[in-house]
Amino acid sequence: MADISKDLIAKAAQGDMGAFEEIYKATSGFVYNVALRITNDRSDADEATQDTFVKVHRNLKGFGFRSSFKTWVYRIAANTALNHIRRVAKHVSGRATYDPAVHDRPAAPDVTGAIDRQDARHLLEAMLGTLDPDQRACLVLREIQGLDYQAIADTLKININTVRSRLKRAREKLLAFGGKG
Numbered sequence: 001m002a003d004i005s006k007d008l009i010a011k012a013a014q015g016d017m018g019a020f021e022e023i024y025k026a027t028s029g030f031v032y033n034v035a036l037r038i039t040n041d042r043s044d045a046d047e048a049t050q051d052t053f054v055k056v057h058r059n060l061k062g063f064g065f066r067s068s069f070k071t072w073v074y075r076i077a078a079n080t081a082l083n084h085i086r087r088v089a090k091h092v093s094g095r096a097t098y099d100p101a102v103h104d105r106p107a108a109p110d111v112t113g114a115i116d117r118q119d120a121r122h123l124l125e126a127m128l129g130t131l132d133p134d135q136r137a138c139l140v141l142r143e144i145q146g147l148d149y150q151a152i153a154d155t156l157k158i159n160i161n162t163v164r165s166r167l168k169r170a171r172e173k174l175l176a177f178g179g180k181g
Contacts, residue, residue: 023056040128
């Protein structure tokens, strides 16, 4: 995520929609990515992303620069995605369905690469699907977004020891998932 200037944030907080649009353009990709990794569903991630920006817009006046803007937006995005999962009460089975295709002739190399990438994405989604939303949020923020334990704790407003235990349990589940293959 690109750095957002204090001036731009202040303008957006005062109602400048052009400034808010710049903030949206600079942050929407990473907000969607966080939401997608937590919800594990594209349409849910779309909704969580929209909800996140509604909340960012509503609460921008209250942003007091006590934390970095990135951390503040992470917190809103992660919590919005978690709340979205809880609200729709989705049941994630944690089972990957894989239907191996049998072809008479080999696929072109570019098609094979695309299939390999798609298989890897499905495997990642299946693995993340084995985790409960709280574990998934911690794991996404740590392993995919690269936040340190304290930043995760600040983002999710939980104790750092809770972050550690959720990450430990998440990693144990993923290792168990990997052992099934």
